[in-house]
Amino acid sequence: MAIYLDKLKMPIIIGLIVLIIASLTGYYYYTHNTKTSEIIIFAAGSLKIPLDEIASKYSEKYGVNIYIEASGSVEAIRKVTDLGREADIIAVADYRLIPTFLVPNYTSWYIGFATNQVVLVYTDKSKYHEILENNPSEWYKILMRNDVKWGFSDPNKDPCGYRSVGIIGLASIYYNDTSILENLLLNKTNIAVEKVNDTLNLIVPADLKVSENSNLIIRSKSVDLISLVEAGTIDYAFEYQSVAVQHHLKYIKLPDQINLGNPKYAYFYGKVIVKILVGTDKEKSIAMSPIIYGITVLDNAPHRSEALKFLKFLLGNTGREIFEEKGQPYLDEFIVYGKIPEELRSIAGSES
Structure with a gap:
């Protein structure tokens, strides 16, 4: 009887072994052959929402998994x-961060494609918002108030x-008032x-510090301040x-002369240079200039290959x-640096 049962169990055991091997083989095949059907994007926080929407449409159309990790651009x-x-x-x-930090060791080309201010x-809930709405030019005086x-x-x-810091510097020049720089920074x-x-x-300095009991709040990326404004923890924040x-x-718009959104004032913007990461070997000097977003494939x-297809999709009509x-909004003409891949030339053009 025992021998009969052992004979009966043997096909079951063999079947289980075959099933396990098949499963492992399938898993190996899946993990190694679906790797090309994904894209990894490191992006600025202010790009997360439009990129998510474009990624969703691309994934729906082509069945590609797209992972977007948002942070500050330098980060x-x-x-x-x-x-x-x-x-x-x-x-x-x-877009200037790409040639500053990534060219030529990590990429040889990039595209400037969108603007902002x-x-x-x-x-x-923000203190003195009624005053601000009636007199937008009072913005810096409101920020100077100790209870704001x-x-x-x-x-x-x-x-x-660094653009917010630069705007405060530009405001001190534009309004001819050095107290703006002194009191706000x-x-x-x-x-x-x-x-x-x-x-x-x-x-x-690389070890940027805020004075004790200051009414100024600094967070890693601009979108981190949104929840603080919405909750009433802070009254105002510089944002795109x-x-x-x-x-x-x-929101209130700042004057074109300082909001970094008007190419007409590029020369005036350049009167302020912000030096970041001072005290380290990563120190960089960044002249203020009109805002232009940049993108590259490493x-x-x-x-x-999949990343280039996605970038072509992003730069096309759907992305626009x-x-x-x-x-x-997208630039009327993209800024192109370097010899961009053949796949993108029909939509991005050639080097400016």
Whole structure:
């Protein structure tokens, strides 16, 4: 009887072994053959919402998994250059960061494709918002009030942060009022200033600090401030207009001469230079200029072919419509640097 049962069990055991081997073989095949059907994107926080929507449409159409990891733009780049992490696409809020940090070791080309401007966001809970709405030019005087809490993102990690610092410098020139710089930056942080001819250099230490009991709040990336504004924890924050639109926040536009959104004032914007990561070998000087978003596919992208197809989709009509709807209109003509891949030339053009 025992021998009979053992004979009966043997086919069952063999069947289980075959099933396990088949399962493992299938898993191996899946994990190794679906790797090309995914894309990894490190992106600026202000690009997350439009990229998510474009990725959703692309995935629905082509069955590709797209992973988007948002952070400050400088931080996104340093994930690759400092931490050695793999990514296919880098998309940043300042196209100049790509040649500054990634060319030529990580990529040989990039495209500047969309624009924006910096605004001051608030809610009906924000102190003195009625004054601001009736007199938008009072914005900096309201921020100077001790009972008003306001913020911007970390200039060492996020372009909106160093642009906010630069805008405060530009405002001191535009309004001819040095107290703006002193009261909003110099007295609240360890940021320093030096004037060279008619250029204002704002020096941001790598170990940026905010003074104790200050009403200034700094967070890693600009979108991190949104929840604080919405909750009434802070009254105002410097944000991209697109972020304000996407999150349905109230905002006032700053003068074109300082909002970094009008190419007509590029020369005036350049009167302020923000030096970030000062005190490290990563120190960079960034002249203020009109906002232009940049994107590239890395040379060693693990899913390079699929990433190029996605980028072509993003730069096409679908991407353009989504970005414009989200408050980040495309440039009339893309800025192209380097010899871009053949797959993109029909839609992006050639080097400017």
